[in-house]
Amino acid sequence: MDVNKMDTAMSKNNDTEQEVLFTCSQPNPDTTPSIYNPGKRGKRGNPESPENLPVHRMEQCCKDRIKQIKEQDKELDLQYNKIKDLETRLENQEQYSRRTSVRFHNVPVPVDGQGQIQHPVNTDRLILEICQTKMNLDINIDDIGRTHVIWKPRNGKSQVIARFVSYRKTHLVYSNKKILKNDENDTLITENLTKFRTTLVQTLAQMKYNGNITAYWTADGKIFAKRTENSKNKIINEWEDINALQRLMRDQDDLHVPVTQASEQTPDERP
Secondary structure: OOHHHHHHHHHHHHHHHHHHHHHHHOOOOOOOOOOOOOOOOOOOOOOOOHHHOOHHHHHHHHHHHHHHHHHHHHHHHHHHHHHHHHHHHHHHHHHHOOOOEEEEEEEEOOEOOOOOEOOOOOHHHHHHHHHHHHOOOOOOHHHEEEEEEEEEEEOOEEEEEEEEOOHHHHHHHHHOHHHHOOOOOOOEEEEOOOHHHHHHHHHHHHHHHOOOOOEEEEEOOEEEEEOOOOOOOEEEOOHHHHHHHHHHHHHHHHHOOOHHHHOOOOOOOOO
């Protein structure tokens, strides 16, 4: 066979083989489903994805999720109530541990030229002087368990906390605190309240100063308040009690309408 004819035949065979190989390695894009184009049919991906789920399946998933969230909310509410109950019990226990102690305010104490307390301070003697001399009470040194100064002095006066050996002696001193009403040093006696209850009392004191309540007081660690002279005593245990008292004040203010706005003045009436 002629060499030129053989070369031509082999060249045709190679072209045919390359065409076949090219055709087999390149799929037809019109017949092959695409996983990147969401508009094409036969989309590949997660069958549980929202866009692949039927409507009724999606509705059921939403209902199940809502039910799960509600159950979690109930569990959170339960835990919140447990924590609140524990905090209340801890607060009551702390206040109970203070039942035999009271605070003496505005007690003259020895100070130096810079207004600092000169230690040591015989606070037992200071408390006995107030109880025996000014209040004329049957209190002696054996009735006192512990006394010490708290807070920094102001104008040569400070607070002294006194713990008595029995609740009866504590009650005796606190129940006669009005004897010191006109004391020359403005000495007064209060219960030794916890930090939380002290904050509540300070808020009530501000409300009384603003004329929002008539009176407030404490007894055995409990806090009381009166909106008016004729209103009932209200126990203040937490901030919600103060908020309720303030809401009651706003409601009463809304109901109160001045006479000049309630009725028009007639010709026979004088202003």
